[in-house]
Amino acid sequence: MARSFAQLARSAEKTSSSVAVPKKPLDSPPLHIHKLGAEALRVEGRRVGKVDESVRDLARDMLRSMYTAHGIGLAAPQVGVDKQLLVIDLDPETPSTPPLVLINPEIISSSAGLDTYEEGCLSIPGVYLDVVRPTAVQVSFRDEMGRPRTMKADGLMARCIQHEIDHLNGVLFVDRVTDKAGLLKELKEHGFQSKDVHPIT
Numbered sequence: 001m002a003r004s005f006a007q008l009a010r011s012a013e014k015t016s017s018s019v020a021v022p023k024k025p026l027d028s029p030p031l032h033i034h035k036l037g038a039e040a041l042r043v044e045g046r047r048v049g050k051v052d053e054s055v056r057d058l059a060r061d062m063l064r065s066m067y068t069a070h071g072i073g074l075a076a077p078q079v080g081v082d083k084q085l086l087v088i089d090l091d092p093e094t095p096s097t098p099p100l101v102l103i104n105p106e107i108i109s110s111s112a113g114l115d116t117y118e119e120g121c122l123s124i125p126g127v128y129l130d131v132v133r134p135t136a137v138q139v140s141f142r143d144e145m146g147r148p149r150t151m152k153a154d155g156l157m158a159r160c161i162q163h164e165i166d167h168l169n170g171v172l173f174v175d176r177v178t179d180k181a182g183l184l185k186e187l188k189e190h191g192f193q194s195k196d197v198h199p200i201t
């Protein structure tokens, strides 16, 4: 975990902070985060054309809502916007660390090695379950200034990027959970319905 945070700090240094907002919870965040069962979560995001101020405004509002919900990642479909845009901040306690904005992200390679790690999601509050994913990924994307970039990530960053890119394809982490008994129990305990999970077989 410590290694992941160090890695984030390195990659973040190279990131512009033109969308940075105060990392404080707000009484009324600008965007509503849809919960499991909402159709918005199953809509595929459309590619963003021009990266302009309206896109940066959306990223800022997503960050404000994410910090308010104490999350480390949020994808546009979660706030009802069908765009391929996501925000990540693995270090929400440090005011000076800039967040990452990934626009039209694509995983261009994944490690053969897999990791099992417990995930949670702002759209499925309270539910935490193990998911198996590639340990490391390389991703291409445009940043908040529209600049093309590629990034290698492992640890928590790789995990978070894969989780958020799934959202852009209408996929939720619970769709990937293999422990079906554990999944049913967690969903029930937190007031969600198993019919809203679309298992990936």
Ligand code: ZN
Pocket (backbone or CB within 6 Å): 120, 121, 122, 123, 163, 167
């Ligand atoms: Zn999520």
